[in-house]
Amino acid sequence: MEREIVLEAKGITKRFPGVLANDNVNLTLYKGEILALLGENGAGKSTLMNIIYGLYHRDAGTIILKGREVNFASPREAIHNGIGMVHQHFQLIPVMTVAENVMLGSEVTRGYGLLDVEKAAKQVRELSRQYGLEVDPDALVEDLPVGIQQRVEIIKALYRKADILILDEPTAVLTPQEVRELFKIMRDLASQGVSIIFITHKLKEVLEVADRIVVMRNGHVVGETSPQESTESSLAAMMVGREVLLRVHKEPAKPGEVVLEVSGLTAYDDRGSKAIDGVSFKVRAGEVLGIAGVQGNGQTELVETLTGLRKPHNGRVTVKGKDLTGASPRKVTRAGTAHVPEDRQKYGMVAAYTVADNLVLNTYYAPPFSSSGMVNHKAIEEHARRLVKEFDIRTPSIFTSGGSLSGGNQQKMVVAREFGRKIDLLIAAQPTRGLDVGSIEFIHQRIIEERDAGVAVLLVSAELDEIMSLSDRIAVMYKGQIVATVDASKVTREQLGLLMAGVTEGVLEPEVTAVI
Amino acid sequence: MKSEPTPANRLVGIAKSILDVIAVPILAVITAVVIGSALMFAAGYDPILAYSGLADGAFGDARGIARSLLNMTPLVFAGLSVAFAFKGGLFNIGAEGQLFIGAITAAWVGFAFDLPPYIHMPLALLAGSLAGAFWGAMPGFLKAFTGAHEVITTIMFNFIAINLTSWLISAGGENMPPGPLSDPIGRQHALARTPNILDSAKLPVLVEAPGRDIHLGVVLALVVAAIIWFLVWRTTFGFELRMVGLNPSAARYAGVNVAMTTILTMAIAGGLAGMAGAVQTLGVNHRFESNQSIGYGFDSIAVALLGQTHPLGVVLAAFLFGSMNAGTTRMQRWSDVSSEIILVVQALILMFVAADQIIRYIYRIRPRRPEEVQQLSAGWGQR
Numbered sequence A: 001m002e003r004e005i006v007l008e009a010k011g012i013t014k015r016f017p018g019v020l021a022n023d024n025v026n027l028t029l030y031k032g033e034i035l036a037l038l039g040e041n042g043a044g045k046s047t048l049m050n051i052i053y054g055l056y057h058r059d060a061g062t063i064i065l066k067g068r069e070v071n072f073a074s075p076r077e078a079i080h081n082g083i084g085m086v087h088q089h090f091q092l093i094p095v096m097t098v099a100e101n102v103m104l105g106s107e108v109t110r111g112y113g114l115l116d117v118e119k120a121a122k123q124v125r126e127l128s129r130q131y132g133l134e135v136d137p138d139a140l141v142e143d144l145p146v147g148i149q150q151r152v153e154i155i156k157a158l159y160r161k162a163d164i165l166i167l168d169e170p171t172a173v174l175t176p177q178e179v180r181e182l183f184k185i186m187r188d189l190a191s192q193g194v195s196i197i198f199i200t201h202k203l204k205e206v207l208e209v210a211d212r213i214v215v216m217r218n219g220h221v222v223g224e225t226s227p228q229e230s231t232e233s234s235l236a237a238m239m240v241g242r243e244v245l246l247r248v249h250k251e252p253a254k255p256g257e258v259v260l261e262v263s264g265l266t267a268y269d270d271r272g273s274k275a276i277d278g279v280s281f282k283v284r285a286g287e288v289l290g291i292a293g294v295q296g297n298g299q300t301e302l303v304e305t306l307t308g309l310r311k312p313h314n315g316r317v318t319v320k321g322k323d324l325t326g327a328s329p330r331k332v333t334r335a336g337t338a339h340v341p342e343d344r345q346k347y348g349m350v351a352a353y354t355v356a357d358n359l360v361l362n363t364y365y366a367p368p369f370s371s372s373g374m375v376n377h378k379a380i381e382e383h384a385r386r387l388v389k390e391f392d393i394r395t396p397s398i399f400t401s402g403g404s405l406s407g408g409n410q411q412k413m414v415v416a417r418e419f420g421r422k423i424d425l426l427i428a429a430q431p432t433r434g435l436d437v438g439s440i441e442f443i444h445q446r447i448i449e450e451r452d453a454g455v456a457v458l459l460v461s462a463e464l465d466e467i468m469s470l471s472d473r474i475a476v477m478y479k480g481q482i483v484a485t486v487d488a489s490k491v492t493r494e495q496l497g498l499l500m501a502g503v504t505e506g507v508l509e510p511e512v513t514a515v516i
Numbered sequence B: 001m002k003s004e005p006t007p008a009n010r011l012v013g014i015a016k017s018i019l020d021v022i023a024v025p026i027l028a029v030i031t032a033v034v035i036g037s038a039l040m041f042a043a044g045y046d047p048i049l050a051y052s053g054l055a056d057g058a059f060g061d062a063r064g065i066a067r068s069l070l071n072m073t074p075l076v077f078a079g080l081s082v083a084f085a086f087k088g089g090l091f092n093i094g095a096e097g098q099l100f101i102g103a104i105t106a107a108w109v110g111f112a113f114d115l116p117p118y119i120h121m122p123l124a125l126l127a128g129s130l131a132g133a134f135w136g137a138m139p140g141f142l143k144a145f146t147g148a149h150e151v152i153t154t155i156m157f158n159f160i161a162i163n164l165t166s167w168l169i170s171a172g173g174e175n176m177p178p179g180p181l182s183d184p185i186g187r188q189h190a191l192a193r194t195p196n197i198l199d200s201a202k203l204p205v206l207v208e209a210p211g212r213d214i215h216l217g218v219v220l221a222l223v224v225a226a227i228i229w230f231l232v233w234r235t236t237f238g239f240e241l242r243m244v245g246l247n248p249s250a251a252r253y254a255g256v257n258v259a260m261t262t263i264l265t266m267a268i269a270g271g272l273a274g275m276a277g278a279v280q281t282l283g284v285n286h287r288f289e290s291n292q293s294i295g296y297g298f299d300s301i302a303v304a305l306l307g308q309t310h311p312l313g314v315v316l317a318a319f320l321f322g323s324m325n326a327g328t329t330r331m332q333r334w335s336d337v338s339s340e341i342i343l344v345v346q347a348l349i350l351m352f353v354a355a356d357q358i359i360r361y362i363y364r365i366r367p368r369r370p371e372e373v374q375q376l377s378a379g380w381g382q383r
Ligand SMILES: Nc1ncnc2c1ncn2[C@@H]1O[C@H](COP(=O)(O)OP(=O)(O)OP(=O)(O)O)[C@@H](O)[C@H]1O
Pocket: A016, A017, A019, A020, A021, A039, A040, A041, A042, A043, A044, A045, A046, A047, A048, A088, A394, A395, A396, A404, A405, A406, A407, A408, A409, A434, B369
């Protein structure tokens, strides 16, 4: 069967200061297919999509949409021509409601330019019911966890009736359940003739949902394949150009003294409801405690409370015996804690700061980066050069602004900063979100190395695989409480799944439960 | 793909980013001047003659240059005030009020104490700055602890400052006692002003020009601009301040005391505006009169924006505005064009700089990348 080509990009070239982000790239999209776009961090995937979406101007090349050469000056034109895009970094207005955000740019009015928010809210409700993307249209976006914000972005694109849908790492922030739902939506849409370009770093997903796979590296398209003729490791090799270990190798932990002790911790979320409810646990030196749970069950607030970003209501937090309940972030850092925040754009970096400055974002005040109130740029630059090399942050220079790095490289920058100093406690929330397989391998190894060097690690991740392969013990959070703590080597995926859904009766055999 | 840039490459990069920063202000000035010409032309005047008069008045002779420099000086301080606050993410509309408070405090110290010059003058200057700092710190405090938006509170503090100072120097009336700082001699003529400051409190004169003595404040302005540059780009406080301005959440994560930084930023901004007032009092007016400084506080916003909130830019913009004001009289004399036209040109410059999209559209300049653009003012209810 000859398939209809809906979009064709030919010879696309795009140069940024110091980088050739796209170098003569060709890409074809057929009607009703799901095309997976794979590639290392910084390979140029987002850039290519932004060019198609009219957000960036290409330096060379042509784009043919449904047989017609097009030249979009702005996303508005792309949207008008049926191209929708959900970005890697959300483009929502935090102070507006979900419904307002969804209708932004294509507002429903009651005539006379009056907004009809009611009607928009109704439409959002319908869309979310239709596609199983549950969301409250009247909630303020800033109050929503990242996972839900992502759904809003997807609804926003669907609302605009796009027939070409670009999803830039949509699953990075979704729970497995949500991912399954999204895939169902994607398949439904594809069968109705919508063409989807889907960027992800998760090879399992690619094999599960894609019809065709295109791999990019260093600004080039390096290959095309299909799920039938590939495996996870063949895809990984194609992306990175070498064999990648897809599992972490680690020795059993040798837990030492208690480093982090949390007892009876209670805190409220931004909307004033109880987000964590009497949580108690301990993390010892030399072990990884994983926190598993469906997004939105208090993990975000737990990490924020432990790191000083949120005030606890009740309870006690100690690090190496020192009381840090309600301590400021500075105090927490000084006590030897590193924090990889879940939301790297909000907390983890200052987009306009250089890579070098971002790498000392929370240590700038201490020697050698400053002395007697004066910043020592030389030391900061040396430090940056070392970390950029060690963590393979792909940036044209250490003076490039952090915000212009590719998503994965921003994450590496944050991780490098937090891992790059001497610590006793590592609190890592979604540390590998948005990283390519090669970088994930590297970061996982580093986490295990930290553990083996006697660091206590609290790992919060939505990736069940990550939790299971890195953790020594796993605590499952459900509705703000820890419903079970289990031995990671004995528990099964299914058991964890049930626990995360709040089912505790008869799930665990006694020997699986871990002693604290 | 990773290409460590060569020194030459980096120079080109730096040159490009400088060009990117200054392109809009320069084009804004040119565009405003052209539109000003069109207005004059339409009204039947000769724009070339008018601008020649302006230039001659501002730079034609020593007096003109002196006038330009003197006009520039308070604008540098006040422009730095707005620009500095801006770096910390705060929109200081209150330079006007802080300037008034600084000016009257300097006047009071200047006439009420009798001290040797090497103490008196610095003390009066310091007192003016500190009073301005206090006036600026209060909106900072309100922002930090109640979330009250600084745009609103600084406007309110302007009203308070203007009316407070005008009461302090009022000449009184039939049933009204005179203000506590008012001048006994001025009172007899119903003049609202403070007594003259003592000679020991006056800023030393560097270059004498009849009626236009260049005082120490002119040099001080340049020194302070350099200090502010150093503070913002070379100190840990500057690192924190810019972080708070660009991403307050990340600043909190990084352990910055955002509330303290906000208060301190506003205090320093207020201090700079206070210094503007003090320098005017101690260097030019030698007393405080209620209408002496009206407008500087507001021009300072234009200067800060035109100067792209960079200290060097502020100095250049202040010089531009200062010389424009210095040349208006001669412009009017030469060409009969009303001096108000210069206010229109200045307002146009401000508009084009603030709404730089217009300039970028006219001259087809690519917009700067979003992460490099600092918002003019955070929206209501943000942070
Ligand atoms: N706005 C920008 N300004 C300057 N350089 C940029 C900009 N956007 C991307 N780049 C550079 O272009 C290259 C490709 O980036 P891109 O975001 O397309 O990567 P990506 O394949 O999406 O990576 P990731 O998987 O990490 O998201 C990177 O080296 C990045 O630093």
